[in-house]
Amino acid sequence: MVRLIPVERGGKIVWAEDAPDTCPDGHKRLVPTTAGCPECGEPIRQWPCREPGCTAPVQYDDEHVHHSRK
Structure with a gap:
């Protein structure tokens, strides 16, 4: 489950x-998406890097619990 945390932006709490801020290779071009978990098929939050030529693995929600839909 992805957590929401309070942060201050423009003097307001949102x-x-x-x-994650960066991919494993250090790029900051992450795009949040939701897709099926490669292991169990359940919807999962993931952050692939969109830096051209980046081969870093997609980062997944680290609190995901696998359920078998396959």
Whole structure:
């Protein structure tokens, strides 16, 4: 489950997704998406890197619990 955390933006407190800032190669072009877990098929939050030529693995929600839909 992706957590929402309170952060201050423009003098106001807003809720932001607790997401990674960079891919494993250090790029900051992550795009949040939701797709099926490669292991169990359940919908899962993931952050693929969109830096051209980046071969870093997609980052997945680290609190995901696998359920068998396959």
